[in-house]
Amino acid sequence: MTNIHLSDARTTDAPSPSANHSHTVSGKVGYVLKRYPRYSETFVVTEILAHEAAGLELEIFALRSVEEAYFQDNLGKVRAPVNRIPDRFRTPDTLWSLICQARDTLPGGWAALHAINDATGRDMAQAIIVALACHERGIVHLHAHFATVSTTVARLAARLAGITYSFTAHAKDIYYNYDEPVALAAKINDAAAAVTVSDYNLAHLQERLGPGARKLVRIYNGLDLERFARTPFIAAGHxxxxxxxxxxxxxxxxxxxxxxxxxxxxxxxxxxxxxxxxxxxxxxxxxxxxxxxxxxxxxxxxxxxxxxxxxxxxxxxxxxxxxxxxxxxxxxxxxxxxxxxxxxxxxxxxxxxxxxxxxxxxxxxxxxxxxxxxxxxxxxxxxxxxxxxxxxxxxxxxxxxxxFDINRNAACLREIFAQAVNANRVKQRGVA
Known part of the structure; x- marks a missing residue:
């Protein structure tokens, strides 16, 4: 596929942050991540800090253990609590206990469990733990980074908890030849919206998925431009x-x-x-x-x-x-x-x-x-x-x-969260 040069104008239907602050999310948002923190994923920390600066209350769900010794310098500024979800379950009784909690606690939990037929035991157990936390703590939307295990769990947890989810697809999760299918089209279909980080990715996925990419929008990763203040250019050295x-x-x-x-x-x-x-x-x-x-x-x-x-x-x-x-x-x-x-x-x-x-x-x-x-x-x-x-x-x-100003780009993401939450509440009122 040829590379794509596009103009500065946003070429997607990604919402712009509106003047009437409609992107205020009524309730907490949960971030589902495979590992947190991760040294190479500075964009995740930057995004979370921008949300918190705008007043959004967050919780973080980490699905795997930390494997690195170096972290971002601004990591300590993140206020969101980190929930480290177990990824090893020793006995079948543990999983059955979680299933019973989901059945008895979550709205429509048994029906949701009955409808799930494409999950591994580990993914299912982690999703139940996340869903129970959402129900207990007033988390109204989940957002995952990368379309692999984090989105798999966010998708299941959102279904169990009766809330919405979205995710950001980056690069490896789109292009890598995984042994097991990523089920990207199904994840996009079930999501309130899916984000990707370049126009090239967007065009590739639209070509690959056709109508299945209709919920996909492009929002660039961003930077805190105050933190990355420009340094005067000096042409010196080799x-x-x-x-x-x-x-x-x-x-x-x-x-x-x-x-x-x-x-x-x-x-x-x-x-x-x-x-x-x-x-x-x-x-x-x-x-x-x-x-x-x-x-x-x-x-x-x-x-x-x-x-x-x-x-x-x-x-x-x-x-x-x-x-x-x-x-x-x-x-x-x-x-x-x-x-x-x-x-x-x-x-x-x-x-x-x-x-x-x-x-x-x-x-x-x-x-x-x-x-x-x-x-x-x-x-x-x-x-x-x-x-x-x-x-x-x-x-x-x-x-x-x-x-690439993170304040503007994170506001676009919050608009997606807010629209998803509002639409879900309208739907639930209609059902009731």
Missing amino acids: EILAVGRLIEKKGFDVLIEAVRRLRANGSKVSCRIIGEGEARAQLQAQIANAALEDAVRLDGPLAQGEVMSALRTTTMLVCPCVLGEDGNRDGLPTVLLEAMALGTPCVSTDITGIPELVRDGETGLCVPSRDPQALAEAISRLLADPALGQRLSNAGRMLIERN
């Missing part, structure tokens, strides 16, 4: 920066090859890669085989504040994303948003939604993926032309301000 997990879809092997070619042509460029992942040994071997130990550093994971400092002082951010052999790919890497907000010039590739953000020659430089020569030439061009860097810095920040 160090470039890359940030991300050390996995195939990030394309860091292509970047290392581009650096090798630049060095072979006499460039003094050096590269710092921040992140950790399964490809570390492979990348380290590539660096050693190319005799680039003095040119490329693998710095491991760093706290978000340290990443921001690195973005502020680097010559450019390079984000050489590729399509993985397993279908996995990035949607819109958050680090690109962060770099452009700070005024750091960016070089990236022409896959998925990236060209909506990195518009070649306008807000950044965008090259074909898996093309180390094109990547090397873009890096060299930016290093040699400070005026270009200044122009890209200015235009990048302006684009972020127009399309």
